[in-house]
Amino acid sequence: MSKRKASLISLAALGCALLPACTVTEARTGAAAALSAPVAETRADEADIEADRAAILAMAGDYKVTFDFTETVPFVAGYELKPEKLSGGYEVVRVIEDTGDFISLQHILVVGGDEKFPIKHWRQDWQYEPERVLVFIGGNAWEWRDVPEAERKGKWSQTVYQVDDAPRYGAVGEWTYEDGIAEWTPPHEWRPLPRRDMTTRDDYHAVDAMNRHVITPWGWVHEQDNDKLILSGEPHILVREVGVNTYRHNSDFDVAVATDYWAATADYWAEIRDEWARIADAGPHFAITLKGETEDLYMPLLNLAGEVADGEKTTEAAAAEAREVMRSFTTSDIGALTDRLRPTTEIAGTAY
Numbered sequence: 001m002s003k004r005k006a007s008l009i010s011l012a013a014l015g016c017a018l019l020p021a022c023t024v025t026e027a028r029t030g031a032a033a034a035l036s037a038p039v040a041e042t043r044a045d046e047a048d049i050e051a052d053r054a055a056i057l058a059m060a061g062d063y064k065v066t067f068d069f070t071e072t073v074p075f076v077a078g079y080e081l082k083p084e085k086l087s088g089g090y091e092v093v094r095v096i097e098d099t100g101d102f103i104s105l106q107h108i109l110v111v112g113g114d115e116k117f118p119i120k121h122w123r124q125d126w127q128y129e130p131e132r133v134l135v136f137i138g139g140n141a142w143e144w145r146d147v148p149e150a151e152r153k154g155k156w157s158q159t160v161y162q163v164d165d166a167p168r169y170g171a172v173g174e175w176t177y178e179d180g181i182a183e184w185t186p187p188h189e190w191r192p193l194p195r196r197d198m199t200t201r202d203d204y205h206a207v208d209a210m211n212r213h214v215i216t217p218w219g220w221v222h223e224q225d226n227d228k229l230i231l232s233g234e235p236h237i238l239v240r241e242v243g244v245n246t247y248r249h250n251s252d253f254d255v256a257v258a259t260d261y262w263a264a265t266a267d268y269w270a271e272i273r274d275e276w277a278r279i280a281d282a283g284p285h286f287a288i289t290l291k292g293e294t295e296d297l298y299m300p301l302l303n304l305a306g307e308v309a310d311g312e313k314t315t316e317a318a319a320a321e322a323r324e325v326m327r328s329f330t331t332s333d334i335g336a337l338t339d340r341l342r343p344t345t346e347i348a349g350t351a352y
Helices: 003-018 024-057 256-281 295-309 315-328
Strands: 061-074 085-098 102-111 117-128 132-136 141-146 156-161 167-176 183-185 189-191 206-216 219-230 236-249 285-288
Touching: 024 102, 024 117, 024 167, 061 219, 085 256, 102 256, 117 256, 132 156, 132 189, 167 189, 167 206, 256 295, 256 315, 295 315
Parallel strands: none
Antiparallel strands: 061 085, 061 236, 085 102, 102 117, 117 156, 132 141, 132 167, 141 285, 156 167, 167 183, 183 206, 189 206, 206 219, 219 236
């Protein structure tokens, strides 16, 4: 018998003891009534959780992927829409942790010509009814945001991490199943620039994004409604963008390129995740001290993973070096947002 059921029976029995007119029949009736609604609610909750878990776990697999981003509406005078950015390849998504109310999915790209090679890609962590979520606040800084009980009931947080397991963004939303479609849609949340823009332009500081995941018969789709934000002064939108990332089940590639890499480096990356967790848990917020692109941080971590995969370094030695790198580029003293932003260009004589 669960503690919850036992406590309800105890409360019913206690109520009977305190009321002399309470008969045995009334006690049994009261206990049954007390149990019936919570049990039904518990069973419904369990069914909902299992449906949500099935949707999250359905994102694991082997895929041909396309990443399609199109700017739609400019909001700054003189700004011209950039050409559509379309790319793709193959991607392996694996469950690396599942404790029931927590699921972690690791993405690994398989790229290259005749000689394929793996690239550790993003990671998505799902937590059921989270008490708090790590959110991006601009200028390569993140903070913990408490989630009130009423706002987290029946919902999941998704926290997304970068190639080096540094955080990117987090949000809380509910899985819904209207019209036979399983989809998770959170409210808009800030996120850092995608690497496709971070490395090619410097005219905005953050993305205010709505991030929808939809399960399909052939895989799943990651849809995004993105507002590209300028944070100098009062935050304002530079341009809007629509993104559609499509994951179609496909095994017509050498999946072992990804799985062999992960088998060789999983323990190393577990150490890196633990160090990021320690950094994040040390206080209410933290920042990466680099402005804009964080290549000086993520490249050493990726290179160390490569040395582990090639047998050139032990997991322990590589993780120790990685921790030193991470600590050298992180701080709990995040300062003011304006001091963390990288400089931006001007458009049509408008400074920002």
